Amino acid sequence: MLAACLLAGCYDTAPPPVDPVDPDGAISTVTLEPGTLDPQRGSFPNEVAQMLMVYEPLLSYDPKTLRPVPAAARDLPAVSEDGLTVTFTLREQLLYSDGAPLTAGDFAFAWTRLCDPNVAAEYSFAAYVIAGCEAWNNLDPKRADAAELQRAKAALGVHAPDDTHVVFTLARPAPYFLAVAAMWIGAPVRAADVAAGDSWTQPATYVGNGPFKLVEWVHNERLVFERNDRYRSPAKLKRWTKLVVPEAAVAKMAFAAGELDVAPASREDGAVAAPPGWSFYIGFNTLRPPFDDPEVRLAFARSLDRAAYVRDVLQVPGVPSESLIPAGLPGADLADRTQAFDPVAARAGLAASRYANALPPVTFTYVQRPSTARTAALIKWAIAQWSENLGVTVTEDPVDVRGFGPLVRFPAQQPQLFSLGWVPDYPDPQDLLTTIFHSSSTVTRTRYRSDVFDALVMRADVERDPRLRIDLYQQASRVLTRDAPVAFLYSTEARYLVSPRLRGYVLSAFDKEFGQLTITTMYLAKPGF
Numbered sequence: 001m002l003a004a005c006l007l008a009g010c011y012d013t014a015p016p017p018v019d020p021v022d023p024d025g026a027i028s029t030v031t032l033e034p035g036t037l038d039p040q041r042g043s044f045p046n047e048v049a050q051m052l053m054v055y056e057p058l059l060s061y062d063p064k065t066l067r068p069v070p071a072a073a074r075d076l077p078a079v080s081e082d083g084l085t086v087t088f089t090l091r092e093q094l095l096y097s098d099g100a101p102l103t104a105g106d107f108a109f110a111w112t113r114l115c116d117p118n119v120a121a122e123y124s125f126a127a128y129v130i131a132g133c134e135a136w137n138n139l140d141p142k143r144a145d146a147a148e149l150q151r152a153k154a155a156l157g158v159h160a161p162d163d164t165h166v167v168f169t170l171a172r173p174a175p176y177f178l179a180v181a182a183m184w185i186g187a188p189v190r191a192a193d194v195a196a197g198d199s200w201t202q203p204a205t206y207v208g209n210g211p212f213k214l215v216e217w218v219h220n221e222r223l224v225f226e227r228n229d230r231y232r233s234p235a236k237l238k239r240w241t242k243l244v245v246p247e248a249a250v251a252k253m254a255f256a257a258g259e260l261d262v263a264p265a266s267r268e269d270g271a272v273a274a275p276p277g278w279s280f281y282i283g284f285n286t287l288r289p290p291f292d293d294p295e296v297r298l299a300f301a302r303s304l305d306r307a308a309y310v311r312d313v314l315q316v317p318g319v320p321s322e323s324l325i326p327a328g329l330p331g332a333d334l335a336d337r338t339q340a341f342d343p344v345a346a347r348a349g350l351a352a353s354r355y356a357n358a359l360p361p362v363t364f365t366y367v368q369r370p371s372t373a374r375t376a377a378l379i380k381w382a383i384a385q386w387s388e389n390l391g392v393t394v395t396e397d398p399v400d401v402r403g404f405g406p407l408v409r410f411p412a413q414q415p416q417l418f419s420l421g422w423v424p425d426y427p428d429p430q431d432l433l434t435t436i437f438h439s440s441s442t443v444t445r446t447r448y449r450s451d452v453f454d455a456l457v458m459r460a461d462v463e464r465d466p467r468l469r470i471d472l473y474q475q476a477s478r479v480l481t482r483d484a485p486v487a488f489l490y491s492t493e494a495r496y497l498v499s500p501r502l503r504g505y506v507l508s509a510f511d512k513e514f515g516q517l518t519i520t521t522m523y524l525a526k527p528g529f
Contacts, residue, residue, distance in 0.1 A: 002112060005522035016212050025524030026239035027502060028324050029514055030251045033220050033244045038194075039187035040114045040291040043122040043422075048184045049513035053240070054097075054208035058088050058166065059178060063506040063517035066330055072102070072188070076178065083173030083464065084131075088181070096190070096211045097228040104160035106188040111158045111168075113194070114185050117149075123185045129174045131157030133253055146215040173462040174468060179426040186444050197410065211235040211520045220244050225295035230427060231290050236504065236523035255497050261524075262502065262514045265495040267317045272498055275328025277509030279432070280421040282382060285485045287447045289360045294483050296515040301335040301339040301487035302346035302384065305390040313381045315374060318490040323481050326433055326491035328509025331429035332473045338481040338490055343389040358432045359392060365415030368398035375419050378489075387433035390412050420445060420486065429473035429508045432458050437480055448485035501525050 003344040024491050034048040039051045065331060070076060073088040094102040114121050115133040118141050128134040136152035153432035157169030188209060193200050202212045207402045211231045216224035225240045228232035247262045255263035284291035291297050306320035322339045325332045364379050383394045434457040435441060439449040453476050496514055504522045505515035513524055
């Protein structure tokens, strides 16, 4: 029943719009203090959510399907026959909130800035499919001479031939570039604004082309946004205050007191739920015994009762997962039950492996620090599962290092078992399957290599037929679950308490904060409606 609901997309959303709309509607929600509001430098969800209040990229995502849809661009781009030239046409008479015209040159500047090594953009890698971006971005501006830097910049495949067209030249065909073009990283910041230095993101100079204006920022206390009436389709809400409240329990109390219109909720609360969007799993080092044998890996994966973990151990809302792509994202394959909980099959698989008679010692490594309490609980649970359901002994291996990175960055140091997760950068299977598990990946941590998997995702990455493309990715996903470089465990499911007066929102698996993709259609019904 749950699987059918996930496939049908029958998640909780607000009731259909009800008139009359309160023209002076003002809401309060919660956020965390942003480290930066610079679109080319920001990376955390609470930063991205504020950027997308103020800026609108070329494209956005449909909140129900998460397919790319026109935003500042008037329609989806024209793509050349060879797939290498992508041309966006802007809507007519676009303006910044201060009344200045928005031109294609502003978008070209922003994407160029993203690739500039002097900017050190956190998400510049997402633009590496643009011709010349990777080469320029990887130059050291302190070591490369000026002529070399200029040549690299000149080779960048971004330009605006006039005020209404932005042209990208790609290094290879990449249908997923449309999903990248909807990311905050391409928000059209203005050269004159960023020239002011780090202070340019304060309200007086933080001028965007999106549905809201930032009018107040009291650090570590609140951010206040007001409707941008110059936006191409003005938002229905007039004012939106985001209070900086790190503790969910405090937010729930404020909601109960009528001080908030939206607050994070637990599984036990009567709340609306977004589709699952973030993946978490246990990684196996595929080059270290016994996990160099796929039969052992799959046996360990089949020994985990994911439903019990989500029900009894996980402290945040989530759903069990048996494959990589969560149910709320394009390309999910809920029919793949290869890693389903099955202790009988798990024991048979282990008995058929080459380590059936002599399993080497196995340790589960994790960073020992207070912030990993959830990880420690997961490890204790998984070790108990393997003991009970597979009959093997796994030892805890807490280590005292600063951060998880040193554990997995170098092959010689990578442990046998470790916990992992992935928050998609854009809602496309390419950002999960290819990015994480292709043999050239620098983030897989499992040292997984499969020629079959690599061939499938590389075909899918360039395939322009949407249905064939998804089919190729799902074939690759099934190779992955069978090879089991990781044991898939659960995906997150954001839940919220919401004022009954707040309407017009849809929750997606890709929201950075509540209703992110429908901030222009949200409204407050007048009291009594």
